[in-house]
Amino acid sequence: MYLQFLGTSAGVPTKQRNVSALALQESKGSDWYLIDCGEGTQHQLLHTSLSINTLKAIFITHVHGDHCYGLLGLLASAAMNGRKAPLQVIAPSGIAEWFAATQRYTALYIPYPLEFVLADDLPTLTFGNTQVSITPLSHRVPSYAYSFCEQQVESPLDIAKLQRDGIAKGPLWGQIKQGKDVTIGDTTVAASEYLLASRLPRKVVIAGDNDSPELLRTACQNAQLLVHEATYTQDVAEKVGDSVGHAYAGQVGQFAQECGLPNLLLTHFSPRYQAQAEVSPSVCDIGAEAQQSYQGQLWLAQDFARFQLSPEGELRLLSDGSGAKSAN
Numbered sequence: 001m002y003l004q005f006l007g008t009s010a011g012v013p014t015k016q017r018n019v020s021a022l023a024l025q026e027s028k029g030s031d032w033y034l035i036d037c038g039e040g041t042q043h044q045l046l047h048t049s050l051s052i053n054t055l056k057a058i059f060i061t062h063v064h065g066d067h068c069y070g071l072l073g074l075l076a077s078a079a080m081n082g083r084k085a086p087l088q089v090i091a092p093s094g095i096a097e098w099f100a101a102t103q104r105y106t107a108l109y110i111p112y113p114l115e116f117v118l119a120d121d122l123p124t125l126t127f128g129n130t131q132v133s134i135t136p137l138s139h140r141v142p143s144y145a146y147s148f149c150e151q152q153v154e155s156p157l158d159i160a161k162l163q164r165d166g167i168a169k170g171p172l173w174g175q176i177k178q179g180k181d182v183t184i185g186d187t188t189v190a191a192s193e194y195l196l197a198s199r200l201p202r203k204v205v206i207a208g209d210n211d212s213p214e215l216l217r218t219a220c221q222n223a224q225l226l227v228h229e230a231t232y233t234q235d236v237a238e239k240v241g242d243s244v245g246h247a248y249a250g251q252v253g254q255f256a257q258e259c260g261l262p263n264l265l266l267t268h269f270s271p272r273y274q275a276q277a278e279v280s281p282s283v284c285d286i287g288a289e290a291q292q293s294y295q296g297q298l299w300l301a302q303d304f305a306r307f308q309l310s311p312e313g314e315l316r317l318l319s320d321g322s323g324a325k326s327a328n
């Protein structure tokens with residue numbers, strides 16, 4: 001699985017950060033999902049290798065503009081680009097109505113099948129080998145987390161044992177890999193004898209705006225990664241009186257520690273936090289506050305930063321995104 005941030009700022013864009021959007025790509029093939037679509041997301045996409053034609057579904061966490069104002073432009077551009085493949089939009093109440101009104105008043109024609117799925121019904125959805133479940137959060141409007149979990153994990157073949165027992169590479173290996181017992185001569189051998197223990201399915205939880213991380217306790221079970229907002233540090237949250245609606249870094253760090261989450265990725269930073277460590281307040285303050293309670297791997301999202309979650313559940317930074325705009 002690959003993740004690429006397209007926007008990491010809370011509320012309004014800055015020169016360095018656009019508003020919320022995150023691409024999640026499957027390990028194989030070019031299918032990908034978009035979680036939130038702040039204004040300008042389609043412009044951000046132009047600086048990546050992601051194609052709007054291979055986008056499988058869009059998940060909107062909540063109706064605030066910094067998470068969805070880019071949706072209609074992106075859907076319209078997909079139409080202009082000749083998209084034919086169906087597209088699902090999973091979103092809270094209001095988004096489908098907003099789309100319908102815009103379509104009506106701006107003569108917007110969508111030539112591909114577009115289906116809206118109501119997140120408020122908490123459906124469990126399946127896309128290929130990925131199952132998506134939804135968790136309600138606490139914010140000023142209905143807000144949701146989307147958990148992406150691999151459904152089936154292939155057990156690797158015990159190649160050394162196959163070779164030792166003289167089972168030659170060929171169609172039999174394929175059948176064993178699928179868990180089918182095979183017959184060789186007069187003997188039937190159990191596939192399980194030649195399969196190594198399977199790994200845990202990969203699971204990534206991507207949360208919308210949320211002042212109560214503990215609501216994610218069940219969703220985070222067996223997850224390797226939580227992506228959560230950390231709009232403020234605690235002191236600033238108290239100063240601006242925004243403790244209802246948003247999380248502060250220490251709160252999320254403490255929750256992730258309690259859950260034993262191996263990886264925590266913080267995003268959705270208030271524009272007041274500067275990139276430079278020597279300027280106050282800095283995003284580094286957000287990281288430092290989370291690290292006071294969290295001992296796992298902590299990451300602070302940046303626009304265009306690209307991560308890989310390996311089959312073993314290890315998160316790696318592939319690119320910090322700093323060259324994305326100049327490279328294109």
Ligand SMILES: [Zn+2]
Nearest residue numbers: 010011066209
């Ligand atoms: Zn927001």
Ligand SMILES: [Zn+2]
Nearest residue numbers: 062064139209
């Ligand atoms: Zn919000």
